[in-house]
Amino acid sequence: MAQFICQTCGLQYAENPSAPARCKICADERQYVGWAGQKWTTHEELAQDHSVRLEMDGDLLGIGITPGFAIPQRALFLPTDAGNILWECTSLVTPAAVAELKARGGVDMIVISHPHFYSSMVEWSEAFGGVPVIIHAADREWVSRPSPNLKFWEGDTLELSPSVTLFRCPGHFPGSTVLHWKNGPNGKDLLLAGDALHVVQDRQHVTFMYSVPNYIPSHPECVTEVRQRLDGVGFEDLYGYTWGLNILGNARQAVDTSFDRYFRAVGR
Ligand SMILES: [Zn+2]
Numbered sequence: 001m002a003q004f005i006c007q008t009c010g011l012q013y014a015e016n017p018s019a020p021a022r023c024k025i026c027a028d029e030r031q032y033v034g035w036a037g038q039k040w041t042t043h044e045e046l047a048q049d050h051s052v053r054l055e056m057d058g059d060l061l062g063i064g065i066t067p068g069f070a071i072p073q074r075a076l077f078l079p080t081d082a083g084n085i086l087w088e089c090t091s092l093v094t095p096a097a098v099a100e101l102k103a104r105g106g107v108d109m110i111v112i113s114h115p116h117f118y119s120s121m122v123e124w125s126e127a128f129g130g131v132p133v134i135i136h137a138a139d140r141e142w143v144s145r146p147s148p149n150l151k152f153w154e155g156d157t158l159e160l161s162p163s164v165t166l167f168r169c170p171g172h173f174p175g176s177t178v179l180h181w182k183n184g185p186n187g188k189d190l191l192l193a194g195d196a197l198h199v200v201q202d203r204q205h206v207t208f209m210y211s212v213p214n215y216i217p218s219h220p221e222c223v224t225e226v227r228q229r230l231d232g233v234g235f236e237d238l239y240g241y242t243w244g245l246n247i248l249g250n251a252r253q254a255v256d257t258s259f260d261r262y263f264r265a266v267g268r
Pocket residue numbers: 006007008009010011023024025026
């Protein structure tokens with residue numbers, strides 16, 4: 001029995017004697033099957049030739065995998081007044097990474113933006129004693145390894161503490177979530193956007209994509225909803241889904257400009 005991990009998207013599946021016929025995330029039109037066909041690994045195999053990459057990304061400690069694996073996702077460690085949050089997740093947990101994060105006070109909860117970053121979320125939760133993994137109920141169908149540690153939230157906003165709030169920002173997935181952190185490191189207000197607001201290559205704009213790799217834009221009604229939901233939410237920096245893909249400084253203004261640019265492009 002093994003818990004197979006998809007090599008293209010990094011999603012770990014529940015224990016099974018053989019690998020699934022296909023990965024449901026990669027078979028979905030928002031993702032793609034690797035060009036060499038569906039490939040699987042396991043957590044044990046992955047740990048043999050990969051390690052956890054822990055290094056600063058902007059003002060935050062990033063947690064990834066080296067050499068690069070899957071999308072490649074990068075999680076962030078957030079020491080907040082709601083507790084220490086692991087924002088997003090990756091496929092590989094190692095004793096060295098757990099020790100490093102425990103030295104910083106440990107992880108109290110895991111919060112994930114959307115199914116592309118579910119990865120080995122249950123493995124990470126169990127490594128920290130079964131901490132809750134907070135994900136939006138609208139994306140429940142994409143869970144591949146059920147666990148009592150998964151906590152589904154509903155609605156459009158969820159306040160985790162006076163300074164940490166989750167906002168549902170649909171378009172990529174119905175439950176796509178961003179995390180707003182007031183008064184973070186160096187006193188800055190931050191928006192952790194996953195790819196609900198997708199930072200583009202100039203790192204001065206975002207765009208709104210139903211599928212990033214297959215270039216399918218989000219529906220204008222979803223983008224209108226995101227614009228309304230984030231109206232009046234201030235932030236100086238915005239962190240995207242992977243290493244370095246961030247807008248550091250004037251990020252709120254960059255997002256406003258990007259909403260205008262998107263609506264011009266789709267003729268609204
Ligand atoms: Zn996959």
